[in-house]
Amino acid sequence: MEDGGQGQADAEVRERIEASFARQGLMRHLGARLTRVAPGCVHIALAARPEVTQQHGYVHAGATSAIADSAGGFAALTLFPPDAEVLTVEYKINMMAPATGDHVEAVGKVLKSGRTLTICRLEVFGIQDGQRSLVSAGQQTLFRIAATG
């Protein structure tokens, strides 16, 4: 599971994740894009526009965390049946380097998918001219609920 998602998720899963992503006003408002949907692994990218920076001009920890939290949630969702949804219970994230680069990309990977709880590893990379460097790393706990209609 950990190196999970070499390939792409099947069409039903991708459609389900894309539809859920499209309903997240925050992701759209930040300008985030879903860049990979694989079983147990989802990537979300965010361009480093002024709208998402902190006071030193780097991407704000709140923005990198928001896409990391979403990437983990969607990674969990890829392994659920169609009638289930996901809520974040909690996450912890370390900001290890300034989030520099022309864009950042969050990677959420499922470490453990249980009946009720899912645990994900979260990573955010700063990307400049194709060079990736790890800027944040974290861990997240998610709760599976029945879909609400």
Add this chain to the structure above:
Amino acid sequence: MEDGGQGQADAEVRERIEASFARQGLMRHLGARLTRVAPGCVHIALAARPEVTQQHGYVHAGATSAIADSAGGFAALTLFPPDAEVLTVEYKINMMAPATGDHVEAVGKVLKSGRTLTICRLEVFGIQDGQRSLVSAGQQTLFRIAATG
């Protein structure tokens, strides 16, 4: 310290925090407002607009976490000398209830202010018609650096 900040911070501190807040593109983009600056305690409010929601229509955990992270950072900054700045090392946050209400308010409070590291408690309340309920709680580690010009 924990119940810190009954009053308001003095004018120099308030101006410094407001200037730093104004430089955070993300806070402006989300529509966040600095609602209280007291010594060791800062509040940031955010209206529950569609731009900051997740797929169920509640305020996105990424948005509540972003204002919580900023509130903690500014709370640390209120206790620093004017020539110091602050970086988030890490935080952990539990989403305890859906972030409902017409707005949410994050409260960052300094638990321990050391020479290099500051530890803050983070809380986010959902507020509807003046009724407050705790929706998120967390803890944050911050790093003090010399100002960069």
Add this chain to the structure above:
Amino acid sequence: MEDGGQGQADAEVRERIEASFARQGLMRHLGARLTRVAPGCVHIALAARPEVTQQHGYVHAGATSAIADSAGGFAALTLFPPDAEVLTVEYKINMMAPATGDHVEAVGKVLKSGRTLTICRLEVFGIQDGQRSLVSAGQQTLFRIAATG
């Protein structure tokens, strides 16, 4: 709930917590003692013997965390019906000062008690000649399960 447990829990709850505590080999091995059982709030004390120190002679973060984790778990258990048990999902803890003193005391307090998940605040105090100082602070997520016999 947060300032919970002014009084003592009733006799049924205290007996249940004490019986569970007595089954924890680690608590006995460390020399930990249950010092307060109130609704939603449990205290556990640990004498600063050489058996629980780290390389600088302070109480080891692993020992302070172990009693903090247990205090939170038992605090959750005080609010459960007799046929339920508790498992730690995760916790996060900051070591804010060296754990000095002739003993340390962990305080677990329930912040939110839900149907499946409970969130606790964890604090550990170093105590020397009756003087208390906060040495660690954290937050914990717990899972309620049906008793196993």
Add this chain to the structure above:
Amino acid sequence: MEDGGQGQADAEVRERIEASFARQGLMRHLGARLTRVAPGCVHIALAARPEVTQQHGYVHAGATSAIADSAGGFAALTLFPPDAEVLTVEYKINMMAPATGDHVEAVGKVLKSGRTLTICRLEVFGIQDGQRSLVSAGQQTLFRIAATG
């Protein structure tokens, strides 16, 4: 760095880590053993004796966390010069499965080694008849200090 420590650390580093481990009363009291010292990666094993269990007979989260915390601290220390020491700032750990097996082994790996702060990934495996399964995963922040004599 992440897959760091394929080999063994050099003799000076191993001696330094072993001497520091030997001064940790808690590790000795729990019966923990240093099983690998590689650059940026340290393993600590613990036999599943009754002295380290919780109320259901599994290894107590406090014991698995204690060896995980120590493994991370020593992993950081392998990359420091001889005159530096390490303190845990904070850690977060998820208990993903009951810590079953005849022994558990914690693995601390450095994700980022900075001038002041080091970030480690923590994992604990339950091991039964040579079969390993991941029981806990976490992340830790450490602080580098000058040695005290």
